[in-house]
Amino acid sequence: MAKLESIQRIYFIGIGGIGMSALARYFVSRGVRVSGYDRTETPLTKALVAEGIPVHYTEDITAIPLDVDVVVYTPAVPAVHAGLVYYREKGFEVVKRSDVLQWITESSFNVCVGGTHGKTTISTMTAHILTHTGYGCNAFLGGISANYNTNFWSSERHVAVVEADEYDRSFLKLVPDVAVITAMDADHLDIYGTAEEVENAFVQFSQRVKPGGCLVSKYGLSRSSELQAAHHFTYSFDQTGADVYAADVKVMDGSYHYNVIANNWQLNNVVLHMGGLHNIENSVAAITVAKYLGIDDEKIKAAVASFKGVKRRFEYLVREEGKIMIDDYAHHPQELKALITGVRSLYGNAACTVVFQPHLFSRTKDLAEEFAASLDLADEVILLPVYPARELPMEGVTSELIARYMKHSNVKLLSKEEMLQYVGQQRPSLLVMSGAGDIDALLEPVKEILTGA
Structure with a gap:
């Protein structure tokens, strides 16, 4: 937290990225002066500008601010980017987005959701459940929540729900109290080289769960036996061998109605208005986290029923x-x-x-x-x-x-x-x-x- 407290002015290279913009909004919420660059104007950069964040679109060092404490860049930005090169040569503190998330998560209770797919919906749904039920959280998401029309929101409660991005091994800098692993499929092979290396990174991610913490992982992952935590629950859409799964699924008026079954609890009559059977499974993961945190059953069901989904996710x-x-x-x-x-x-x-x-x-x-x-x-x-x-x-x-x-x-x-x-x-x-x-x-x-x- 001491590191974060010292930041008064911050500049983002690639501010229009979904993860970068969440961090930009976080710093604005803390009263920090934020500005940034992106290659092209998008609906997201327009939203940032409307929120009072100056954004420029030319790779021109005369346009970049010099009175900044920290420069944050995304790995998607080329190493030869003029602004990035200038800041490095002049000795500014230049860090990756993942470094900033590390600073944030080092001083809060964290739910970190990782996996090669499903993580945006699960992290958004989890953050929504925590917010809707009054539990409270800061949310750093990889998509725009349809409920809140943003990828970041803040709370007085020192709890963070973070989408844990495996690209560039970024998620290995996070410190979860609760971690979720949705899938470990071969992806980002330009970074990892092999499918085995992708899996190795997720095993390492599970090892970053704090002592006494919780891991929620999809049932049937190939390296499941290597995923360790003090509390470990597996989840599934319908596999009864999992610790938590959905049952009695019915489609009514374009919505799903189902029960969620666990070894020592059951949540009946859950209603999800988001399409896609995989989103029932995603809800099982989010509900498992909420139950682990001790949130009331009826409050959880009301939150799931009010979940409107994520922009560009079904x-x-x-x-x-x-x-x-x-x-x-x-x-x-x-x-x-x-x-x-x-x-x-x-x-x-x-x-x-x-x-x-x-x-x-x-x-x-x-x-x-x-x-x-x-x-x-x-x-x-x-x-x-x-x-x-x-x-x-x-x-x-x-x-x-x-x-x-x-x-x-x-x-x-x-x-x-x-x-x-x-x-x-x-x-x-x-x-x-x-x-x-x-x-x-x-x-x-x-x-x-x-x-x-």
């Missing part, structure tokens, strides 16, 4: 009779599989069209066959060009690589403009948009086409 953009449009951030094969399976659980055999934008050349190359298998679950697939993010193009790696592995022939490789044209012509009644790149910029145009707005 988010309904159009929900009318005979016209459904769902948006999701899914960018890993397992996430895509969960997304499409979740759509099927609600809409049965209705013809499902999926528009998918692959994210990163490296991930597309490493997981093309797995992406194809997940997308084969849809009736029709439109593949947009790969979104490069921080990467340069790789020879032979395009969206066509995924299409080659797909078993059904109803797949189209379209540009963004061609996709908009196609949707206008076909007007699919059940459309799913998915990806972690700039596909979100297409959501409003597609919605307008489908609704005629």
Whole structure:
């Protein structure tokens, strides 16, 4: 805390990132003077500016502030970035986002949610339960909560719910009192090299739980026996071998009704208004954390029932009779599989069209066959060009690589403009948009086409 108390002025390079913006908002809440840079203006940077945070978009050292105590950067920013190079050469204190999260979590009670998918929904749901029930928490999230329309909120209570990001091994700097591990699938192989190294990092993450703390991990993880904590609970959607699982799941009016069963407790008549069977499983994890913290049963159920979800996580953009449009951030094969399976659980055999934008050349190359298998679950697939993010193009790696592995022939490789044209012509009644790149910029145009707005 002493380190945090000394910061009066702070500058963020890559302030528009979802994790970076949460930290920027945290410092504003503490009365610190915050400013930052990002490459392009986005809805999130516009929101930050509206909240009083100056943001500039040119890589120009004449635009950067010199009276700052700390400079924070995201690993997504290139090492040759002019501002980053300048601050380092001039001897400023330059740290990663993960270093700042370490400072924060070293002096609070922390619930840290990690995993290669599901962590944003579970961390947001957990933070919502703690807030809605009056328990209280500071929330540092990797998505925009639909309930609060932000990825950060503060509380007088010295409790933090933190989304623990495995990219660049950032989560190994956190100090959890309660840790959640949702999945340890191969991802970020540009950082880790092998699937085994990804798993090793999650084992290390579990070892960072404080003495006497709690670990909640998904049932059936390949290295489960190596995940150690004083209190360790496994959770599942429906596997009765888990310590906590869902039972008697029913779909009523587009919502899920179910019971949550544990070894020594039971929570009956839980209602979740968020689509996707995987989100029932996510709720089981969040409920397990809440029960461990001693929160009242009825308060937990009321919080889950009031949970509106996370922007871009099974988010309904159009929900009318005979016209459904769902948006999701899914960018890993397992996430895509969960997304499409979740759509099927609600809409049965209705013809499902999926528009998918692959994210990163490296991930597309490493997981093309797995992406194809997940997308084969849809009736029709439109593949947009790969979104490069921080990467340069790789020879032979395009969206066509995924299409080659797909078993059904109803797949189209379209540009963004061609996709908009196609949707206008076909007007699919059940459309799913998915990806972690700039596909979100297409959501409003597609919605307008489908609704005629």
